[in-house]
Amino acid sequence: MNSARESLEAGYARARQDAARSLETKAGAVGAIATEGAGRDIGSTLLTMDSRLASLRRHSHDYADDLFRWHTVLQWLGWLALALIALKSFLYVLALELFHSDERMTLGFDDAQPIEGSYRTGAQLAIDRHFPHPLITRKQLSNADNHLVLAPWPGSSPLVRIIRRRYFFFARGSLLEDGGRVATVADTARGMVASAGGGQSIVEWTLREGEQVIFRYKDFFGASDNVSLRSELSLRLSTLLFGRVIFHSARCDSGEGRLLLKASVEAVDQAQLRAIPLERMIAWSRHAQFTVHSGRTPWKTLVNGFTLVRRDRGDGQHGLILVSSEDTGANTGSLRYLKRIFSSIF
Incomplete structure (x- = not known):
């Protein structure tokens, strides 16, 4: 009886060890697969982020270039408007002095026909x-x-x-x-x-x-x-x-x-x-x-x-x-x- 019981216990122990080794092997395989997949996903994510950051950097540079270009255009337009205002103001004061000093000078349109309703x-x-x-x-x-x-x-x-x-x-x-x-x-x-x-x-x-x-x-x-x-x-x-x-x-x-x-x-x-x-x-x-x-x-x-x-x-x-x-x-x-x-x- 003792020998039979010992044989059963030994068989049960071997079965448990075999099951444990099998589970450990499968878990290791699954872990390896998961690690490999996670590595691929992380690599893909990093590549996507790099490309997006590069695109954002490129668009930011283009936007900054456009902004500075428009700033230059507006600056030149501002200087042109200032020059026109200065010229017009000078001519205005000049005309006022000339026409004030000589009453023979007239304001108006010389080519207009004298037709009056x-x-x-x-x-x-x-x-x-x-x-x-x-x-x-x-x-x-x-x-x-x-x-x-x-x-x-x-x-x-x-x-x-x-x-x-x-x-x-x-x-x-x-x-x-x-x-x-x-x-x-x-x-x-x-x-x-x-x-x-x-x-x-x-x-x-x-x-x-x-x-x-x-x-x-x-x-x-x-x-x-x-x-x-x-x-x-x-x-x-x-x-x-x-x-x-x-x-x-x-x-x-x-x-x-x-x-x-x-x-x-x-x-x-x-x-x-x-x-x-x-x-x-x-x-x-x-x-x-x-x-x-x-x-x-x-x-x-x-x-x-x-x-x-x-x-x-x-x-x-x-x-x-x-x-x-x-x-x-x-x-x-x-x-x-x-x-x-x-x-x-x-």
């Missing part, structure tokens, strides 16, 4: 019902058949008009006739109606054929479809004192036209109007000519301002001037030109 103002204006051309306006007119116009006068100063919100979405209005109804005396006097609101006035400038009117797009309300809008660049000393280098004008080349403005307007008698500060000029006839008057001395160029004096042309066509009712600031002379540097183009 008329204008009227009011918080609400009725357009002559017999005027044959449609009106293109920022707001819809009363007594009119209105149609949306996406971008009228598309080639006329698009950048300036977009900035001033005077480029897109106008209304094209034609007189809405009362069909089938007998016209009365009141009907014959009724036309399309333009309203201002907000304490401002509508200006209806009647343009004769060939007449030109200089205006600001900030005041532009509309025009008849036979009116063309133009812009011209002028660097002459005779126009620099107007405070701008780009002038916007309306011209009618076929029959009679209408230019509509919306602004705070002062009712003045054109026959009595002789001198006016530049800041109060809303619009004027392109053929109007002016001289400069100011109580200035060589040491007060930056203190005393100047006044434009309308010059008698001799043909009776002195030109019309639309005057703003808004108050101007103190008399700060050429210091006010700092504001005009940034606003003269628009």
Whole structure:
């Protein structure tokens, strides 16, 4: 019995040892495989990280190069703008001294034809019902058949008009006739109606054929479809004192036209109007000519301002001037030109 028991115990011990060795062998194999796989994964991860870091480094260098390149471009543009401002300021002061010292020198456009129409103002204006051309306006007119116009006068100063919100979405209005109804005396006097609101006035400038009117797009309300809008660049000393280098004008080349403005307007008698500060000029006839008057001395160029004096042309066509009712600031002379540097183009 003892020998049999010992044999069983010896067999059981051998079986346990064999099982332990087998498990140890398998575990070692699995560990080797896992170690080899982990090594491959770590190597792949390191390679991926290296490539990504290299890509980030390359993109960072490219971004820095672009940034420095744009900085250089902006720096040159800044120097160019500064040079233009310095040149324009010098020419402005030079023109002011020259035109102030000699009243025979005139401001204006020598090539303008002396054609002069008329204008009227009011918080609400009725357009002559017999005027044959449609009106293109920022707001819809009363007594009119209105149609949306996406971008009228598309080639006329698009950048300036977009900035001033005077480029897109106008209304094209034609007189809405009362069909089938007998016209009365009141009907014959009724036309399309333009309203201002907000304490401002509508200006209806009647343009004769060939007449030109200089205006600001900030005041532009509309025009008849036979009116063309133009812009011209002028660097002459005779126009620099107007405070701008780009002038916007309306011209009618076929029959009679209408230019509509919306602004705070002062009712003045054109026959009595002789001198006016530049800041109060809303619009004027392109053929109007002016001289400069100011109580200035060589040491007060930056203190005393100047006044434009309308010059008698001799043909009776002195030109019309639309005057703003808004108050101007103190008399700060050429210091006010700092504001005009940034606003003269628009």
